[in-house]
Amino acid sequence: MMNDMTGEEIIVEMRGITKKFPGIVANDDVSISIKKGEIFAILGENGAGKSTLMSILYGMYEPDSGEIFIRGKKETISSPNYASSLNIGMVHQHFMLVSDYTIAENIILGTEPGAKALGFIPFVDMKRAEREVKELSEEYGLSVDPGMIISEAPVSVRQRVEILKMLYRKAEILIFDEPTAVLTPQEIESLLNIIKNLRDGGKTVILITHKLDEIKKVADRCAILQRGRLMGVLDVPSTDTSTMVKLMVGREMDLAVEKGPFTPGKEVLKVEDLTVKNSDGVTLVNDVSFTVHSGEIFAIAGVSGNGQTEIADAVAGLLKASSGRITLNGVDITGSSIRKRVETGLSYVPEDRHNVGMILDLELRDALIIRKYYLPPFQNNGILNRAEAETYADRLIEDYDIRCSRGGETVTRSMSGGNQQKAIIAREIDMDRELAVFVQPTRGLDVGAINHIHRQIVRERDRGKAILLISLELDEVMALADTIGVIYSGRMEKIAGADKLSPHDVGEYMMGVGKK
Amino acid sequence: MKTIKKLLSNDAVFVAIVSSVLSLLVGAVIILLLGKNPLTAYVNLLQGSGLLPKGKYGGGQSMLTDFVSFVDAWTPMIFAALSFAVAMKAGLFNIGISGQMLAAGFISTVFIGYSGLNAFAAKPLVILTGIVVGALAGSVIGWLKYRFNINEVVSSIMINYIFVFVVSFFINTRYLDHVSRRSREVSAASRLTLHQFEIGGYRYDIPLGFGLALLAAVAVGFLFNRTVLGYEIKAVGLNRVSAEYSGINSKRTIFVAMALSGALAGLSGVTYYLGRYASIGPRVLPQTGFNSIAVSILGNNAPFGILFSSFFIEIIGKGSAYMSSRSGLDTEIASIITALILLSSACSAYYLSLRESFRSRRKADG
Numbered sequence: 032m033m034n035d036m037t038g039e040e041i042i043v044e045m046r047g048i049t050k051k052f053p054g055i056v057a058n059d060d061v062s063i064s065i066k067k068g069e070i071f072a073i074l075g076e077n078g079a080g081k082s083t084l085m086s087i088l089y090g091m092y093e094p095d096s097g098e099i100f101i102r103g104k105k106e107t108i109s110s111p112n113y114a115s116s117l118n119i120g121m122v123h124q125h126f127m128l129v130s131d132y133t134i135a136e137n138i139i140l141g142t143e144p145g146a147k148a149l150g151f152i153p154f155v156d157m158k159r160a161e162r163e164v165k166e167l168s169e170e171y172g173l174s175v176d177p178g179m180i181i182s183e184a185p186v187s188v189r190q191r192v193e194i195l196k197m198l199y200r201k202a203e204i205l206i207f208d209e210p211t212a213v214l215t216p217q218e219i220e221s222l223l224n225i226i227k228n229l230r231d232g233g234k235t236v237i238l239i240t241h242k243l244d245e246i247k248k249v250a251d252r253c254a255i256l257q258r259g260r261l262m263g264v265l266d267v268p269s270t271d272t273s274t275m276v277k278l279m280v281g282r283e284m285d286l287a288v289e290k291g292p293f294t295p296g297k298e299v300l301k302v303e304d305l306t307v308k309n310s311d312g313v314t315l316v317n318d319v320s321f322t323v324h325s326g327e328i329f330a331i332a333g334v335s336g337n338g339q340t341e342i343a344d345a346v347a348g349l350l351k352a353s354s355g356r357i358t359l360n361g362v363d364i365t366g367s368s369i370r371k372r373v374e375t376g377l378s379y380v381p382e383d384r385h386n387v388g389m390i391l392d393l394e395l396r397d398a399l400i401i402r403k404y405y406l407p408p409f410q411n412n413g414i415l416n417r418a419e420a421e422t423y424a425d426r427l428i429e430d431y432d433i434r435c436s437r438g439g440e441t442v443t444r445s446m447s448g449g450n451q452q453k454a455i456i457a458r459e460i461d462m463d464r465e466l467a468v469f470v471q472p473t474r475g476l477d478v479g480a481i482n483h484i485h486r487q488i489v490r491e492r493d494r495g496k497a498i499l500l501i502s503l504e505l506d507e508v509m510a511l512a513d514t515i516g517v518i519y520s521g522r523m524e525k526i527a528g529a530d531k532l533s534p535h536d537v538g539e540y541m542m543g544v545g546k547k
Numbered sequence: 548m549k550t551i552k553k554l555l556s557n558d559a560v561f562v563a564i565v566s567s568v569l570s571l572l573v574g575a576v577i578i579l580l581l582g583k584n585p586l587t588a589y590v591n592l593l594q595g596s597g598l599l600p601k602g603k604y605g606g607g608q609s610m611l612t613d614f615v616s617f618v619d620a621w622t623p624m625i626f627a628a629l630s631f632a633v634a635m636k637a638g639l640f641n642i643g644i645s646g647q648m649l650a651a652g653f654i655s656t657v658f659i660g661y662s663g664l665n666a667f668a669a670k671p672l673v674i675l676t677g678i679v680v681g682a683l684a685g686s687v688i689g690w691l692k693y694r695f696n697i698n699e700v701v702s703s704i705m706i707n708y709i710f711v712f713v714v715s716f717f718i719n720t721r722y723l724d725h726v727s728r729r730s731r732e733v734s735a736a737s738r739l740t741l742h743q744f745e746i747g748g749y750r751y752d753i754p755l756g757f758g759l760a761l762l763a764a765v766a767v768g769f770l771f772n773r774t775v776l777g778y779e780i781k782a783v784g785l786n787r788v789s790a791e792y793s794g795i796n797s798k799r800t801i802f803v804a805m806a807l808s809g810a811l812a813g814l815s816g817v818t819y820y821l822g823r824y825a826s827i828g829p830r831v832l833p834q835t836g837f838n839s840i841a842v843s844i845l846g847n848n849a850p851f852g853i854l855f856s857s858f859f860i861e862i863i864g865k866g867s868a869y870m871s872s873r874s875g876l877d878t879e880i881a882s883i884i885t886a887l888i889l890l891s892s893a894c895s896a897y898y899l900s901l902r903e904s905f906r907s908r909r910k911a912d913g
Contacts, residue, residue, distance in 0.1 A: 369793075379792075387789050387792050390782055390785045402793060413774055414775070415774060
């Protein structure tokens with residue numbers, strides 16, 4: 032176990048790890064070994080299985096098959112607590128901190144240093160805790176104020192707290208899950224330095240990311256996953272980014288859809304200098320402009336969390352634009368209500384079909400009329416026309432092949448995810464609006480449903496609709512788009528005709544390493 | 548047998564029956580521990596509500612007069628539980644029904660109950676005032692939610708306090724009856740209950756608002772099954788984010804739902820303070836407003852479920868006085884049973900999962 036070619040100690044070895052979820056193989060016979068004291072990156076697209084693999088190492092999932100060796104000893108890691116006892120720590124994408132506690136309190140939580148007042152009354156020795164936290168933060172250059180309340184701490188500080196939490200628990204193997212997704216460029220710079228410091232201090236760092244430039248800057252070696260399979264383990268300094276991109280995205284297209292010729296018509300949606308900020312004032316969409324014409328599928332490609340869903344929400348009115356202008360069918364809708372936008376010519380299939388796209392506790396016939404219930408013939412003087420809703424539901428079920436056990440009376444929650452999505456798409460397409468926005472329309476669906484939905488999107492485009500498609504799946508973008516816009520950290524990096532960009536080019540722009 | 552089986556397969560009916568039976572059983576244990584016979588106690592409850600004949604009756608009283616008095620007490624409970632249900636459909640927990648009842652009862656008492664108007668003018672005006680004041684009181688909570696996103700539970704508890712103390716202040720300083728220590732009685736013309744109305748030698752307390760309560764139940768059912776507003780309220784209550792995505796103005800919908808809920812609470816208030824009673828006790832909130840929560844939940848927040856559950860819970864409430872006098876049990880036993888029902892109907896998911904596992908085990912065996 033102790034021997035690599037170089038004779039360095041292998042601290043983590045995962046052999047033949049396979050993990051299946053319903054309908055998807057998240058990890059397919061993946062084997063990696065990580066040396067003590069290196070920065071080992073795990074690279075892959077969304078859904079490639081990076082987080083699953085590391086969650087297995089951290090004891091959050093049990094693999095269906097495969098073995099894990101830590102420091103040469105075979106281990107069954109049944110829980111994060113057990114992982115912690117093996118000196119494994121993890122910083123999750125979403126921080127797990129108590130927001131009303133101070134930084135020091137959060138760090139010691141669960142392993143509080145105790146003391147006895149008057150020799151017998153137990154209490155938490157906060158003085159000692161704060162001192163220890165301070166020492167620890169100085170040792171690794173992670174400056175924090177131990178007395179600060181978490182809810183007042185900026186995101187980058189919270190992340191440092193998470194790192195300190197691991198170190199306080201004597202973690203030697205540190206897993207970072209997409210640590211830079213929430214940070215500004217300067218903060219990323221400083222985080223990468225912290226990660227290097229940790230390695231130089233003898234820690235082993237595992238970095239889950241899809242950002243090539245970061246890997247180039249800090250990682251020693253990198254494993255590339257694609258659809259759950261290990262594509263290779265590369266020595267980072269001696270490999271160029273182009274090779275990495277190829278391994279990440281280069282594969283056969285299996286989603287080809289027949290499309291009519293591209294004949295763009297009039298301008299339907301015009302987005303000018305759109306900027307969207309969240310409630311903390313962090314810029315999510317940064318000065319983005321683009322136009323979608325009738326008969327055009329405009330696809331926004333990008334890795335998750337780079338601002339693409341916010342663009343869709345801003346167009347649809349679910350999010351406020353901080354600045355910029357959105358014009359639909361020649362009408363300025365920047366400040367309009369959602370209903371006004373829909374009436375001006377918008378339909379929207381949102382990313383989250385369970386919480387946004389559909390009210391799952393409604394019966395299908397009620398869920399299908401939610402865009403139209405207030406219009407005749409669905410209502411008359413405030414009274415709903417049930418018979419009309421029923422006929423309408425029957426028609427959509429028939430036309431869009433929605434499978435449901437009890438017709439219009441089926442409670443939508445009981446339907447399969449694919450059929451829920453078909454119902455949402457049926458409802459939106461049937462409104463017959465000039466602009467159709469689709470966000471991740473096929474996420475989590477099987478191939479049959481994906482093809483069905485793709486054909487519908489193309490049919491709408493051939494009927495002269497303007498389509499704004501936002502997808503994290505590069506295959507989907509390449510198969511459907513007439514025009515591709517690539518977004519990276521809130522900025523539109525590139526807009527070009529689909530015939531002018533190869534998947535490789537798009538991949539590079541998505542990773543922030545494309546040619547300017 | 549088949550219809551019973553079918554009824555039991557309805558989740559809401561199943562939960563209601565399980566929690567009622569469970570609560571009565573636990574209540575029986577408590578009564579046993581107190582050294583009394585639970586069966587007689589429960590029979591006493593039914594006798595006190597005019598559903599079973601008593602051993603003997605006083606002058607002018609019969610089982611029917613008891614039952615009519617029971618309906619008189621039942622009426623405000625129906626309104627109050629409907630009020631809770633309407634807010635609940637919009638996803639709001641209106642714990643301020645008692646306060647809204649009090650506000651509506653007090654304003655109607657002062658402006659109409661003491662006005663000397665004749666019955667034909669006074670009674671409709673009492674109802675109208677009840678609706679308007681209740682709606683306003685409910686709107687305050689809805690508005691605070693709309694404008695400042697203040698949690699309706701917090702605001703309605705606080706507003707309950709405000710109402711109860713403001714009303715008490717006015718009663719104690721201006722409208723106090725020094726003998727009863729309650730507000731002065733309202734005029735018979737303004738009362739919504741025909742008090743001790745004599746028919747054939749028997750004296751009845753006839754609730755004029757009962758028909759209105761039944762009508763309200765039908766109207767609430769219609770609202771949620773057949774109207775645009777009801778559809779919007781349901782959508783907002785089930786999933787506010789998704790409702791907004793669909794273009795529904797969820798804030799306005801919440802405001803309207805609270806106003807409607809308040810209007811029903813107001814009707815409860817006037818049938819309570821100017822119906823069953825004719826005066827207001829200072830510094831107390833009507834228990835009906837709180838019990839209505841249990842009633843509505845037990846009735847699955849559905850109008851017809853509420854008619855049944857309010858009937859059931861009101862038996863416990865109304866019959867408790869007779870039970871207390873006959874078997875020497877404290878009337879608080881009735882409150883304990885009501886509380887147990889609320890507690891056990893809150894465990895509905897547990898019963899359903901028990902039934903599910905029972906069914907699958909039977910299937911596996913068979």
